[in-house]
Amino acid sequence: MKNINIQIKGLKLHKNGRLFGFGTSPKADWKVIFIVFILLFILLTAVCVDLFIKVNKGEIFVVQRGVAAPVPTLNTALLDKTVMYYEDRAKTLEDIQANRDATVDPSL
């Protein structure tokens, strides 16, 4: 396989034909190991900090509140209206018994 020598902003990814020169000398090996672990450490730290902030703010792992059960209330306006309706009926009933309408008998 043909080795491609990639160069990003002056950083040579390949040294002596190997990636980061790994395996060419103990110094290069330690350098690679150190950098990889530092990157891993930074990544883990970033993930942990992000997780901490989200948990602290309550943005993550939160159970959504379910639909609240309807709260029973007393509809006083409807109650007043209903009571008044039946009171009117009772009054009408009393009036009917007291004053009978003198409607004309249609058979006469």
Add this chain to the structure above:
Amino acid sequence: MHDTKTLLISLSVISIFFVSAAGYVVYDLRAENQQASLLMNAADASVRSIDSAASLRVAQDSSADKIVELDKAVLEEGELVPLIERIEKIGTTLGQKTTIASVTVDKAEADAHTTDPDKVHIIIGAEGSWAGSIAFLHALENLPTKVSLGNVSLVSAVSTSDDPAAPTRNIWRLQTEVVVYIFKS
């Protein structure tokens, strides 16, 4: 070179161990946080429920007299006979000869909502003057409880008497079905 390889493998194993431990901690944190969230939701719901119960109690206390009035308008089991007696009394007051032809109780379905009332169909007959019959019909319409009228018939007839000397007079025969609703107490 051999030492470097051993060190690398060891470090890789340690790294995998720590990453796995971190994953487990996140998983555990997730479970704990969800549990805490559930408990907080339950606590909120409980507080809301206590608040609404208190406000309902206050509203109930302030409308106690209205609730008593409403209770009077609602027929319960055991109040059917007094209602029928009241209807007969109203008929008598209005000069009607009242008869209760039949009373049929239409029970609410057993699996229906518990607040569904039983329907009672009362077939009422009345005999008297035109004005009395109309007044009686209006009175039935205005009974101070939930009531509906149906199958109303008014037929004119001539009253007959055992005494042949007694004068004949025109009377009206009223028949109607009154449906009342009996709520479970």
